[in-house]
Amino acid sequence: MSYKPKFLGHVNIYVRNAERSQKWYEDILGLHTYDFMPGRAAFMSADIEQSHEVALIEVGEEAPGIQPRQVGLNHMAWMMHSLEDLEEFYHRLKEKNVPIGHVSDHGISIGIYFNDPDGNGIEVSYELPRSQWNRQENIFMGEGRLSGQFPGPWEEMMAPQQAAAR
Numbered sequence: 001m002s003y004k005p006k007f008l009g010h011v012n013i014y015v016r017n018a019e020r021s022q023k024w025y026e027d028i029l030g031l032h033t034y035d036f037m038p039g040r041a042a043f044m045s046a047d048i049e050q051s052h053e054v055a056l057i058e059v060g061e062e063a064p065g066i067q068p069r070q071v072g073l074n075h076m077a078w079m080m081h082s083l084e085d086l087e088e089f090y091h092r093l094k095e096k097n098v099p100i101g102h103v104s105d106h107g108i109s110i111g112i113y114f115n116d117p118d119g120n121g122i123e124v125s126y127e128l129p130r131s132q133w134n135r136q137e138n139i140f141m142g143e144g145r146l147s148g149q150f151p152g153p154w155e156e157m158m159a160p161q162q163a164a165a166r
Contacts, residue, residue: 010053011076015118018042018058024117025056028098029078029124046078066119075113075121086110086126087152103154106140108133110150112157126150 015021022042025031031044034052043052054076066072080086090112093100101113109127116122133139134146 009050010055011073012055012057013073013076013120014059014063015056015116015120016059016061016063018056021056021117025054028093028096029122066115066121073121075123077111077123077125080124080126083110083126083150083152086112086124087154089124090152090154100157103157105147105150105158107145107147107149108139110152110154112154 018036018041019038022033022036022044025042025044026033029046031046031054032048033042033044035041035043040058042056043054044056045051045053047053080089090100093112093114098114101115103110103112109125111123111125113121113123128149130136135144139145
């Protein structure tokens with residue numbers, strides 16, 4: 001037995017309207033709905049072997065929205081199988097007119113950041129296999145972090161210093 005968890009099972013987030021959010025998560029992220037309780041909650045997953053990876057809990061239309069830089073969840077990240085899949089997803093966001101906040105090259109991964117209809121942060125990302133990481137420690141910060149390994153249509157959205165590094 002171990003005190004270390006096996007993996008993160010799910011994220012439970014508050015939304016104003018569970019039905020509206022459930023339809024959005026199906027349409028934009030392609031999630032499967034395992035259970036939906038009108039006026040209460042939706043339980044959804046990208047991996048159909050999991051009962052749910054996200055629970056959308058309805059709190060009502062009058063609930064206050066997300067406040068920038070407050071304590072709480074910054075974003076949830078959904079991982080893609082390949083860089084090509086991420087590129088297809090990027091085009092999907094553009095076709096569906098979902099505003100993209102930014103795209104960030106993390107050296108070993110690249111993430112596209114946007115919000116759901118209630119302002120909850122979402123990242124859709126592709127990460128290199130560990131065997132391709134240029135180092136195993138201090139992988140996100142510091143000198144020697146690689147960039148420019150993820151060319152694609154998102155370059156127009158990259159932060160200026162990241163785009164210049166390409």
